[in-house]
Amino acid sequence: MSSSKNIFIISVCGGVLLGALLGVYIIAPQTTSAISSTAGDSPPEPLYWVAPMDPDFRRAAPGKSPMGMDLLPVYADSSANKNSPGTVTIAADVINNLGVRTAQARYGEFTQTITAPATIQFNEDQLQRVQPRVEGWVQKLYAHAEGDTVTAGEPLYTLYSPALVTAQEQFLMALERNNQELSMSAEQRLLNLEIAPSIINEIKRTRTALHSITLLAPRSGVLSELNIREGDYVAPGKAIATIATLDSVWAIADIIGGQSSSIAIGDQASLSIDGIPNRTWSAAVEYIYPTLSEVNRSQRLRLKIDNDTRILKPNMFARVNLTQQANTKSVIIPKEAVIRSSEQNRVVLALGNGRFKAVAVKTGKFNDREAEIIHGIEANDEVVVSAQFLLDSESSKDSDFIRMNHSNAPSAKVTP
Structure with missing residues (x-):
């Protein structure tokens, strides 16, 4: 009886040991294969690293921003680019409530118009x-x-x-x-x-x-x-x-500030009088005075105006609009799209699907309607022309848009 019991115990232990060995043999290769497969799928490499508070600060390797913050990676795939620093996402109804309007940047010759006061004088x-x-x-x-x-x-x-x-x-x-x-x-x-x-x-x-x-x-x-x-x-x-005769008169214009540096003899201009509506006179810059005005340090220009009707009288106040056509083409956007500051100029881009991002731009000349962009955006980019100050503030801070949302709207999201 005792020997039979010992034989039974030995058989059970042998079966357990054999099953364990078979389990190691069968299962271990599968586990090893899974681990090796996981190790083969390496994460994508970042294109570059940017500062959280300044997307224009880029480095090829991880590090610290000028403000002491960790740099964030930017990837080549579209999903990573969607989450680039400074990009904010807003719900469609919130965009409508904010009155966001956009315009497309175009590529062409920039026309600058300089407006200056003038006085009519005898020729x-x-x-x-x-x-x-x-x-x-x-x-x-x-x-x-x-x-x-x-x-x-x-x-x-x-x-x-x-x-x-x-x-x-x-x-x-x-x-x-x-x-x-x-x-x-x-x-x-x-x-x-x-x-x-x-x-x-x-x-x-x-x-x-x-x-x-x-x-x-x-x-x-x-x-x-x-x-x-x-x-x-x-x-x-x-x-x-x-x-003196009134067949022709002179218009002496005063150009204030640094605009006079781009004016040349022969530039076309139009003259208007506030008291004479719906009437303009065409002329060209005939002479640029070599000295500045002693009163306001303005640059004086002289234009010769034909006055066959004798309607222009000496000492009249007039307004001169000088038009200058650029020799080269550049990116042009509406003037109101540019956010000016003492440190840099910025533009808010509309990236589509409710996403917006503020980017730094280098501006050139301005006229009464448009601005010339030398660097920062490209033609056909969509720029924001209304509510851009709020979008720029949020994009620069990488904060959320909850405070701009109504109670029923989904919370706006800022992607880090």
Whole structure:
């Protein structure tokens, strides 16, 4: 009985040991194969590492950002790029509530428009000074005030001058002697003293010297200056009047700031007057003054404006719009899409599917509607043109959008 019991116990133990050995033989290879298979699927390698608070700070290896934070990896696959630092995701209804609008960046030639105040002035190229060539006294003045209109060939003032009387008498003596050479010389002297040919012919006909000579206006226009009155004594070298014309006028524009560096002679411009609606005048930059204004340190430009209708008057205030066409093409976006700061300029990109990201850009020129982008985004990128300040704030902080959401909307998510 005892021996049979021992035999049974030995048999059971042998079976258990044999089963354990078979289990090791069968199961162990399967486990080893699973482990080796798992080890073969290595994780993807990051393209680069970025700072959590500044996606533009990139490094080829892990490390610390300038703020002491651990750098985050950016992967090549689309799912990793979706979770790049600074990308925020918002629900569609929240986008609608925020009034987010976007526009597409385009590639083309940037047109810059510079607006500057201007003042209308007389065209100084057409000013003519009136100066007597002999001394004498003004007996009669036919134009009485600045702004009076004068016509070429009509009387301007009457002068009594002993020197003119003497010149006439010498001319009459030459005529009496019938000396042709002397007569021509005396007549030329009267012409040089601005005696009109009609008056010289009258002296020839009457053979009498005139005690008072009427001097005529040399050209048509308006008197911009009048420095004499009846009874005044005048002499050579003293300007008694200035005659200006209104056929054309000058517009003197003041360019404030650093915009003047890109302006060149020949640039096209348009001029408008606030008091004259629906009317503009075309002109080109004729002259750039070599010195700045002493009052506001502005750069002064001169434009010549045709004024056949005489509607433009000196001392009018005007507005000049200078248009400059770029020689090269660049990326152009709406001006309101650019978020300006003292440190850098940024633009919020719409990545699709409710995802947005703020990126730093290098800007060029600005006009009243558009901005030139030199670096940072590409053509056909979608940029945010409204609510971009809020999106930029959240993208920069990598925070969530819960505070912008209503109670029934799903929580907005910021991916780290």
